[in-house]
Amino acid sequence: MASLTVEIVTGEQVVYQKDDVSMVVAPGADGSLGILPNHAPLVTLLHGGELRVKSGAGEEALLVNGGFLEVVNNKVVVLADTAERASDIDVERAEAARRSAEEALRNRGETQDIEEAQQALQLAAVRLRVARNRRNRGQERPAG
Amino acid sequence: MASPREIRRRIRGVRNMSQITRAIQMVAATKMRRAQERSTASRPYSERLREFIADLSSQQMDAEELRQYPLLEDRPVNTAGMILITPDRGLTGALNGNLIRRGVRFIREDAGVPTKVIAVGKKGRDFMTRTDQDLIADFTGLGDGPSLDDIRPIAQIAIQEFLTGSVDSVHLVYPKFVNTLTQTPEVVQILPIVRPEGDEAQDVNYIFEPDAPTVLNEILPRYVEVLLYQAVLETVASFYSAQMVAMRNATDNAKELAEDLDLSLNKARQAQITNEVAEISAGANAFRVD
Known part of the structure; x- marks a missing residue:
């Protein structure tokens, strides 16, 4: 089955990187959106909020604020102004x-x-x- | 020839100096490594952003469409803008001088029109105020590891000046970090934004949320910010490597000087002893009765 690769990057560093992701839920500018494998190419602005990454049985949450998200070829790239893992808050x-x-x-x-x-x-x-x-x-x- | 006492004092002075230069050299080496790491860590963001803009703007835009993106507007340059990024401090050998000279050359030759200057870093600012240039803003004391948030105001001023038509282009002048021994002044145009060319022109039909102009107009200023941010980080790396090299040379020179002085000290001492012996034997000779 196809899966997603997720990369979350800020100006200072790469905050998060993960393969074999089954779903991403992101706080888009037009409301929350879920991304599954084989999603159409998409670019969206991000609002401040929670970004959730599901893989297998686990799920991780990150805070993102500002920036945007790109989906292309099962690759999700988030270029955020601020990003941190929920556990680091x-x-x-x-x-x-x-x-x-x-x-x-x-x-x-x-x-x-x-x-x-x-x-x-x-x-x-x-x-x-x-x-x-x-x-x-x-x-x-x-x-x- | 100087007296042994005087030479001893000079040797002490030179040794003290070499201790200080060596200390600065060590500190600079450590900080250079950290600055390089920072600059490397920020690269993925700017690369992604560049690919991104290349993707988005690969579609041919007609004049009508272009008008929606004021940051891309190419217009005749009546007033130029320059952001000169220099270190805050000296002891860097030729780095600061070269940089400022390049900045001046930009104003006189590359631009050839009245140029407004934004100075980042004390050295550049001091020069610009001393020579009475048209300085519209200055930023100093950013430290070794500024965050993107610290850089944002600089980008905002540049963008504002460009959008209000107060300048028609903005260039960056900063010391590009080639390697530890080489840093060269680099001139880069940041406004209007030079559209990057994608390596492989992917022709992707994106869905935009909320819509393409809104998204691109959010992304473009960030590109300016990150270009500026990288230049600032590179300036920090260049500063410390130039300082490290300059201080190593100073330490080596001090060592050489101390050795030379040691030699002349020995000579002077020997000459003094010879003198004394000569005097004593001359005195003894005077009393000798044949």
Whole structure:
């Protein structure tokens, strides 16, 4: 059976690489999309969110933020602005980042970087969501 | 000839200096290796991106279509833009000088029109302010391992200047890392974007989400960012390798100098002893009664 090759790359490094993948679920710009082997060539922008990679019985989750995804010849290439494995997310730090971003947005008068603070807030929220999803799933299927 | 005491002092000075240059050399060697790793690690992204843009833009575009992608617009150059990337620090032999000279040559010859300058790195900025060039922005203190996020503002300014028509092209001038011994100033056009040519022209009919112009217009600025990012990383690698080589030469020269001084010290000491002996025997001779 055909399978997918997945590569997730950021400007700084190759974050993730895997062969024999049966399905990828990505946060596309027009909503979540699932990619199975033999998918038609596709290019889509990505929203911040969770990207799930299924192979065999296992499943891995990664956070991606911004960038885009290309599917061609059973090869999925993600060029993300930010990407990290769900297991690498530091929940406490993400929580702190969210608080400081919210703080910055409340004191609008002083800060000129509203856009920046909003982006930081969004990224922190996505991070927390991905980390939380992982924990919930972990409880249901401890062997996962 | 200098007195032995004076020569001894100079030897001490030279030895101290060689210790310092050797220390800088060691540090530079380590940091060079790390900078090279970083530059290598970022390569997959830019290569993918290049393939990608080659794929997407391989289809012939007519003028109507091209207008949707302002970053590709080729227009007569009335005002040029240059991003000069230099290290923040010196002790790099000829690297900084060559780089700045290349930048000046770009303004005078390659561009031949009024040129606005964005300086990345202290050395280039200092030169540009000293010679009163049209400096529109400067970025210093990026450190050894900047992230893509640190570079983004530079790309944004360049893109903004280009889109508002304040400049009609943007070139990068940076020290290309050829190998440890060789770094050459390199000039690369980043705006308008030179469409890369695909090695094997795959003619793939992509599905675009949301649509082709939106996707390509998201991708193109990222290409500018990553070209810039790689140039900055390469500058760091070039800086440390140039510094390492310069400091190795300095250490070798100091060693040679110390050896020469050792020799003259011995000679001076010998001459002094000979002198003293001659004086004593002359004195003894004076008292001799035949």
